[in-house]
Amino acid sequence: MTRTEMLAQAPEVYFPVRTKTPWGQIIQGGIVILVVIWVVGAFAASGVFDFATVVQYLIGPQILLGVWNTLTLATLSTAIALVLGTLVALMRISKNRVLSSAASVYVFIFRGTPMLVQLLIWFYAIPRMVGQVKLGIPFTDVIWVDQPASTFFTPFVAGLFALSLAETGYMAEVIRSGILGVDAGQRDAAKALGVPRSKITVQIVLAQAIRIVMPATANQYIMMIKNTSLAYTIGYMEILLTVSRIYYANFKYLELLLVAAFWYLVLTAAITALQHVLERRFPAR
Template identity: 40%
Template sequence: MAATVLIALCTGWMFSLWHNPNIEHLTIADFLFDGRIVQGVLFTVALTGCAMALATALAILLAVMRLSANPVLRVMSWAYTWFFRGTPLLVQIVFWGYLGLLYQELTLGIPFTSIQFASADTNAIVTPFVAGLLALGMNEAAYASEIVRAGLLSVDHGNVEAAHSLGMSPAYTLRRIVLPQAMRVIIPPMGNETISMLKNTALLQLIAVPELYTQTSWISAQNLRQVELLIVASVWYLVLTSVLSVPQYYLERRYGRGTNRSLPLTPWQQARRLVGQMRTRVTQVAHTDARTEGDA
């Protein structure tokens, strides 16, 4: 009953949206594959991939530091997580975007001396793309490090001791023994974080990064069709998040092997199962009708 009501409400909302006279559907169709929109989509995908790669590398490093026996490394990892989780992402984006106001030049040299190897204008190095990459990647690393740490802690310590008894180094043990087992716990929340990262790229409009939402905002400022361009952006975000869900699904299956839990069916297996169930029902109905006619 609840599902029927929900479907009816969604259908009614979609019907009213489609027949709303204030929405120009041709505008949506015209701009859905517009060159500027496609460029924004590609920029969003590239930014998400680069930022997530940076975040993952930092997260592994921070998680290992947090679990280290060295108190200095533990405090440094905790301080990083505390700072980047405690300040809003929007503030961090603006900070990196306006870094040139704080440092006019970035210099490579020996600290506390006058020796300099190279120097360049800050705005030439920290472009809007780089600023967005640093803001998203470093912020995400604080959250991802806790996910990685939880995954590392989920591995039975006996496996680590067995690896050490075989003469494996700590780094080799981490790479070949611990991380493969921890991935089963890490993959699901990291997949969600990747999708969240994709949507957070819209915040980079503040520093004029030409990603998807920025492009739609620039276009709507010209033609004053804000709602239509928001629908275009929403369609593309839904497509991108749906695409990202596919590798997450198969990675979960890949690293879920060898556990006591049964593996979830793939979409193809689910489709075959649904077709088989429908075929069985049709066959049962046909047999029932045939028996009824025979009895008559």
């Protein structure tokens, strides 16, 4: 019997795989936990804030209204920016130089100026420039809105215009990167098969681009949740203005700011969880 035959007939012997205990990772994690416990304990024991006040206002009706207003403005602004950003992104990659140049100028202006400045322009300057707002169906007697611009541009309307148009500049670049990330060979193959250009753009390019940019879009939504705090300056009752009016009355500054921070974290966590669900449901590849 040869050596090969003897090895083939020999019983198989299994040796257990031993892994080293990751003491380094355990020690590092323990240090982090201890530091967090120490910081939280020192903060709680310092007596600089009243925990009972935090609990009192955490789910108060005024605070919940501010949370709802924040979520409403952020969601509508992001949705509008997603639609307009898609149009601007398509203009940016267009072979028409007029369209691509106009889109480039739009992105440059709205990304290059602070959102706060744009908010103030829409609330204070635009009404004076417009004078009277008159909306309806052209060449008919159907009029939906006919009132002074100062009345029409409420804090919510001004904030919606400003945040939506500003976010469109960022969203356009996000979507453009997703469009460029789609393999050009798919477009060429669709053209060779005689698929109309509109179907190629919507059903092939944008359908994949939206999946590619989904994490970045969720990140922009989270940024918009926080950017709504800028509407504080024009009197929109979002989270920050709501808590500020309360702490100006009771002087519980830190407690109310902690309440605001808590709700911003809650909204961010909810959007992040929704993002993970959508990413698993609609993977990029």
